[in-house]
Amino acid sequence: MSFHTRFAFRFSTVIIVILAATSAPSVFHRLASISRQVLPSTVKHPSQSSTMSSSYPKELEVALLAVQRASILTKQVFHAKSKGTLTKSDASPVTIGDYGAQALIISALKHNFPSDEIVAEEESTDLQQDAALKDLVWNLVKETKLDDPSAETTLGGSITDAESMLNIIDQGNSKGGGKGRIWTIDPIDGTKGFLRGGQYAVCVALIVDGDVKVGVLGCPNLPVDDSAPLEGGIGENQSDAEGKGALASAVKGEGSQSRPLGTGKLQTPRKISVQSISTPSEAAFCESVEANHSSHGDNAKIAKKLDITKPSVRMDSQAKYFSVARGAGDIYLRLPVRGGNYIEKIWDHAAGDLITRESGGTVTDIRGKSLDFSQGPLLTGNTGVVAAGSAIHAQVLKVVQEVLSVE
Numbered sequence: 001m002s003f004h005t006r007f008a009f010r011f012s013t014v015i016i017v018i019l020a021a022t023s024a025p026s027v028f029h030r031l032a033s034i035s036r037q038v039l040p041s042t043v044k045h046p047s048q049s050s051t052m053s054s055s056y057p058k059e060l061e062v063a064l065l066a067v068q069r070a071s072i073l074t075k076q077v078f079h080a081k082s083k084g085t086l087t088k089s090d091a092s093p094v095t096i097g098d099y100g101a102q103a104l105i106i107s108a109l110k111h112n113f114p115s116d117e118i119v120a121e122e123e124s125t126d127l128q129q130d131a132a133l134k135d136l137v138w139n140l141v142k143e144t145k146l147d148d149p150s151a152e153t154t155l156g157g158s159i160t161d162a163e164s165m166l167n168i169i170d171q172g173n174s175k176g177g178g179k180g181r182i183w184t185i186d187p188i189d190g191t192k193g194f195l196r197g198g199q200y201a202v203c204v205a206l207i208v209d210g211d212v213k214v215g216v217l218g219c220p221n222l223p224v225d226d227s228a229p230l231e232g233g234i235g236e237n238q239s240d241a242e243g244k245g246a247l248a249s250a251v252k253g254e255g256s257q258s259r260p261l262g263t264g265k266l267q268t269p270r271k272i273s274v275q276s277i278s279t280p281s282e283a284a285f286c287e288s289v290e291a292n293h294s295s296h297g298d299n300a301k302i303a304k305k306l307d308i309t310k311p312s313v314r315m316d317s318q319a320k321y322f323s324v325a326r327g328a329g330d331i332y333l334r335l336p337v338r339g340g341n342y343i344e345k346i347w348d349h350a351a352g353d354l355i356t357r358e359s360g361g362t363v364t365d366i367r368g369k370s371l372d373f374s375q376g377p378l379l380t381g382n383t384g385v386v387a388a389g390s391a392i393h394a395q396v397l398k399v400v401q402e403v404l405s406v407e
């Protein structure tokens with residue numbers, strides 16, 4: 001029995017909105033060419049730049065390119081009229097973009113690191129049972145390529161056929177744990193945000209013996225400009241037009257970087273860091289859009305106690321970690337919903353946790369414990385998340401614990 005079965009993530013398909021199979025390839029082809037036109041041009045290949053001095057240079061390069069390529073696929077779906085949406089048994093959505101992005105990322109990781117294990121969010125069961133849906137995903141996957149042939153070669157090129165694609169999707173079924181090299185993938189984090197035109201992230205991290213060593217986030221709807229102010233509201237109708245699309249990365253002990261997302265060769269990265277504020281009253285919160293993912297009421301009480309007057313900015317996905325890491329936001333709280341018993345998944349946090357810490361932030365749970373990625377696919381040792389610049393984290397955590405009555 002697979003990991004997904006045991007953790008009850010299997011799909012009970014309720015809704016299927018399917019693109020007309022005949023029109024899909026031309027739509028995707030046209031959108032692929034649009035995405036190539038609107039994004040900035042290439043500056044430098046990573047093998048000539050910052051990844052050379054890294055202790056994980058190949059892992060970083062492959063993760064960056066794989067996230068970039070998968071992000072291009074998600075952008076094609078984002079622009080399509082229908083997104084082939086299914087509802088999973090936990091009532092959360094999955095789209096052809098989630099499946100396609102996962103297939104492309106696993107294919108690239110397995111080509112370069114065949115003996116590494118992978119813990120990924122999705123599984124192929126529903127595609128196996130629905131030929132039309134499978135064809136839609138396959139049409140996307142086979143059409144999506146980076147502009148740069150040498151980057152494509154690095155990723156191992158295309159997947160050969162639709163059956164291999166299903167097999168590849170299911171190679172993300174490792175049980176995880178605290179030993180060896182384990183990648184974790186969230187092909188689209190914030191699928192609800194993706195569907196409503198808000199923020200979402202393509203997320204990849206490498207965990208070695210339980211410790212996150214490499215993290216990459218592709219955020220097609222975030223501004224390229226690290227100092228751009230956070231956009232308010234719930235992040236609806238964000239666009240991935242010119243000036244949007246950012247790629248964040250970090251290697252343990254080597255700091256974190258941001259660069260334009262791009263479509264081919266990796267562009268020149270910039271170092272990012274959290275805001276240098278020393279008092280929480282100057283801070284701005286990033287919080288989840290969905291009140292059943294993180295308690296908005298408790299967040300508001302904590303903000304009041306910290307004398308925070310700036311309104312919270314709600315956005316989906318690990319774009320919240322990226323925003324704190326580059327100083328656009330200051331505090332990300334993910335507070336357990338009262339009466340709920342949800343346990344966080346490693347793919348929702350691994351990359352963002354490392355990128356925030358490597359930017360000068362501190363990330364703990366509500367008890368002040370570091371996030372523990374050695375326990376399998378779930379963060380069973382943690383409750384909630386408190387991420388903030390290291391200068392204010394202790395003050396924020398103290399108030400979180402007061403408001404939530406944490407012993």
Ligand SMILES: Nc1ncnc2c1ncn2[C@@H]1O[C@H](COP(=O)(O)OS(=O)(=O)O)[C@@H](OP(=O)(O)O)[C@H]1O
Pocket residue numbers: 092121186188189190191192193287288289290291292293294315316317318342345348
């Ligand atoms: N009940 C509950 N509580 C907490 N978290 C949950 C819950 N249900 C789902 N999820 C996970 O939330 C992921 C999306 O997180 P976000 O921060 O984007 O949430 S929000 O939609 O903005 O509120 C989402 O990730 P994706 O499925 O990749 O979108 C889920 O893994």
Ligand SMILES: [Mg+2]
Pocket residue numbers: 092093094121191
């Ligand atoms: Mg999901």
Ligand SMILES: [Mg+2]
Pocket residue numbers: 186188189190347348
């Ligand atoms: Mg997620």
Ligand SMILES: [Mg+2]
Pocket residue numbers: 098121186187188189190191
């Ligand atoms: Mg997801």
